[in-house]
Amino acid sequence: MVSGGARLEGEVQVTGAKNSVLKLMAAALLAEGTTMLTNVPDILDVAIMSELLRRLGCEVVRGDATVDITVPAVPGHEADYDLVRRMRASITVLGPLLARCGEVKVALPGGDAIGSRGLDMHVAGLEKLGATATVEHGYLVASARQLTGAPVWLDFPSVGATETIVLAAVLADGTTTVDNAAREPDLVDLCEFLVAMGAKIGGIGTSTLEIQGVAALSPTTHAVLPDRIVAGTWAVAACLTRGDVTVVGGRADHLEIALDKLTSAGATVSTDGVGFRVVMADRPRAVDVVTLPYPGFPTDLQPMMLTLNAVADGTAMVTENDFEARWMFVNELARLGADVRTDGHHAVVRGKPMLSGAPVTAHDIRAGAALVLAGLVAEGVTEVHEVHHVDRGYEGFVDSLVTLGADVRREAGPEPLF
Ligand code: EPU
Numbered sequence: 001m002v003s004g005g006a007r008l009e010g011e012v013q014v015t016g017a018k019n020s021v022l023k024l025m026a027a028a029l030l031a032e033g034t035t036m037l038t039n040v041p042d043i044l045d046v047a048i049m050s051e052l053l054r055r056l057g058c059e060v061v062r063g064d065a066t067v068d069i070t071v072p073a074v075p076g077h078e079a080d081y082d083l084v085r086r087m088r089a090s091i092t093v094l095g096p097l098l099a100r101c102g103e104v105k106v107a108l109p110g111g112d113a114i115g116s117r118g119l120d121m122h123v124a125g126l127e128k129l130g131a132t133a134t135v136e137h138g139y140l141v142a143s144a145r146q147l148t149g150a151p152v153w154l155d156f157p158s159v160g161a162t163e164t165i166v167l168a169a170v171l172a173d174g175t176t177t178v179d180n181a182a183r184e185p186d187l188v189d190l191c192e193f194l195v196a197m198g199a200k201i202g203g204i205g206t207s208t209l210e211i212q213g214v215a216a217l218s219p220t221t222h223a224v225l226p227d228r229i230v231a232g233t234w235a236v237a238a239c240l241t242r243g244d245v246t247v248v249g250g251r252a253d254h255l256e257i258a259l260d261k262l263t264s265a266g267a268t269v270s271t272d273g274v275g276f277r278v279v280m281a282d283r284p285r286a287v288d289v290v291t292l293p294y295p296g297f298p299t300d301l302q303p304m305m306l307t308l309n310a311v312a313d314g315t316a317m318v319t320e321n322d323f324e325a326r327w328m329f330v331n332e333l334a335r336l337g338a339d340v341r342t343d344g345h346h347a348v349v350r351g352k353p354m355l356s357g358a359p360v361t362a363h364d365i366r367a368g369a370a371l372v373l374a375g376l377v378a379e380g381v382t383e384v385h386e387v388h389h390v391d392r393g394y395e396g397f398v399d400s401l402v403t404l405g406a407d408v409r410r411e412a413g414p415e416p417l418f
Helices: 018-030 044-055 088-101 120-128 159-169 185-196 228-240 256-264 299-310 324-335 365-376 397-403
Strands: 009-013 033-038 059-063 066-071 103-107 132-136 139-143 151-153 175-179 200-202 208-212 221-223 244-248 268-272 275-279 315-319 339-343 346-350 359-361 381-385
Touching: 009 397, 018 033, 018 044, 018 066, 018 088, 018 159, 018 185, 018 228, 044 059, 044 066, 044 088, 088 103, 088 120, 088 139, 088 159, 120 132, 120 139, 120 151, 120 159, 159 175, 159 185, 159 208, 185 200, 185 221, 228 244, 228 256, 228 275, 228 299, 228 365, 256 268, 256 275, 299 315, 299 324, 299 339, 299 346, 299 365, 324 339, 324 359, 324 365, 365 381, 365 397
Parallel strands: 009 244, 033 221, 151 175, 359 381
Antiparallel strands: 033 066, 059 066, 103 139, 132 139, 175 208, 200 208, 244 275, 268 275, 315 346, 339 346
């Protein structure tokens, strides 16, 4: 339940990145022994990945912002539907298990309701490395007696496909190059983690990666990088509520285009040693946004920017290039009175001074967070249903909002996981 009208003010701490920690946890499978991760967020998706690793025979111990993963000499090689359907990132175990076990069976994923999200580039990449892959009874089944390095060109800089290929290639025989690779900070974090385990990876952070396979990797200790999407969510929240929020631990250098958009909307953004601060005095101005792979504007902040434009002065065009089904969010925003029309990849948003509170439903993590933010600038009360989606990616979201001065209440606690 969100009551609109509050101005957010104060400091908020950014947690470790969801889309990094999940991949690091899966990558731990590449080495026998205990890998230790710090700066681990307390989110539902980490609990799901922990359970998945346990079912593969690992011991997973969660501490205060830490997770220790002990991998046996021979892990299991089957990830079942029960867990994979809850979280698409489960597919990240594909590459490591193929490399370690020579065979893998992973249920085709579910996860967010934000589009078809194929696996064709993952599969094509593994086939280039010598694997055979088929779909059988809802499972992707792949095997390879010995993976062999090869050149791989991606049609699109897919984050997931780049990860799968890198995670298989680190233990392949010979050199793999990945052209048109994704460059997201999460992927850089993963590559740096793999290098600390003994992998040989060149071109980290560029669109061409060169991976020289090694015979074995060793466990390591690694701090998860701060979550740029969580940091960006707080930045938009400050701008939206004409607030003043310091995002402690936020990496402005990972959010350059997003923060520049907020500056165009009228915010003042400053950085210091601990993070960045967003201050907004007036009604935001409308700003056009086009989502693109990193370093472009992140699709995961698109619903928040749509919300900002819904109450901005003027008309904006928001273009979604990654996930067509993200427009499901528009129907929910319209329930709050937003004036948005979509056509293909584009949405035209005509700003109104304020939205109007109503019951709405979250269909994915980011839509859920954006609907809560929309409630902050809606007159009256907004009820966000299916808010458990937000728990998948935001630690203590409601508590942080309350600390910043919002009038938000959680009606029921998080649902039991198993
Ligand atoms: N795609 C294919 N075939 C493939 C791979 C991808 O068609 O083999 C398409 C997808 O259908 C999608 C587009 O390419 O339309 C982008 O997919 P990508 O592989 O880049 O994304 P992802 O790995 O599935 C990750 C994040 C998403 C984030 C995107 C883009 C994780 C767990 N998820 O997804 O995060 O939106 O990259 O940056 O890392 C979120 O956190 O809420 C979230 C959805």
